[in-house]
Amino acid sequence: MTSAPFNTPTAAVAYAGAPSLRHEAESLLRQAAALAAAPGDPAVTEDDRAHVERLYLLGRAALADREALEQPTVERLAVEAEALARQLLDLDRQDPEHTAGTHPPDHPGWAGAERVYVRQEYDAWGW
Structure with missing residues (x-):
């Protein structure tokens, strides 16, 4: 993983309030x-559901990133964090x-720098 070539929050900043x-x-x-539990709830619009699913994926990606940072010698955690970060970035490219x-x-x-993208988005949501 590399750094993004522009100013982004560090992990410490992004996850400070986590x-x-x-x-x-x-x-x-x-x-x-x-x-x-509610895949067909008529009270939830398609856009609302997409938003909630995206926030769920962001939370999963951020949790995986934090776990990988906390245990840097466990390669499986880094691989999972990178995969979830790519998944979030791909989703956001399709629907920004x-x-x-x-x-x-x-x-x-x-x-x-996909994990850095996760940190940017987590920080921007103010968690």
């Missing part, structure tokens, strides 16, 4: 259950409506 890893994991489990960061997902500087 809950503990355990609390974040528990929150993501609740979000997953809620998403699975719900992004919040300074630098757009289609910026070429994200190549090889």
Whole structure:
């Protein structure tokens, strides 16, 4: 993983207000259950669902990034963090409506810096 060629928040800045890893994991489990329980809820628009699913993916990617940072010798964690970061970046390139960061997902500087993109987006949401 490399740095983005522009100013982005460090992991320390992006995750400064983040809950503990355990609390974040528990929150993501609740979000997953809620998403699975109401797939056809007529009160939830397609755009609302896309937004909630995107925030869930952002949370998963950020949690994986934080775990990989906390245990840098566990390669499996880095691989998972990179895969989730790429998934988020790909999703945001297809539908950038719900992004919040300074630098757009289609910026070429994200190549090889996908986890940095996760940090930008997590920080921009103010978690």
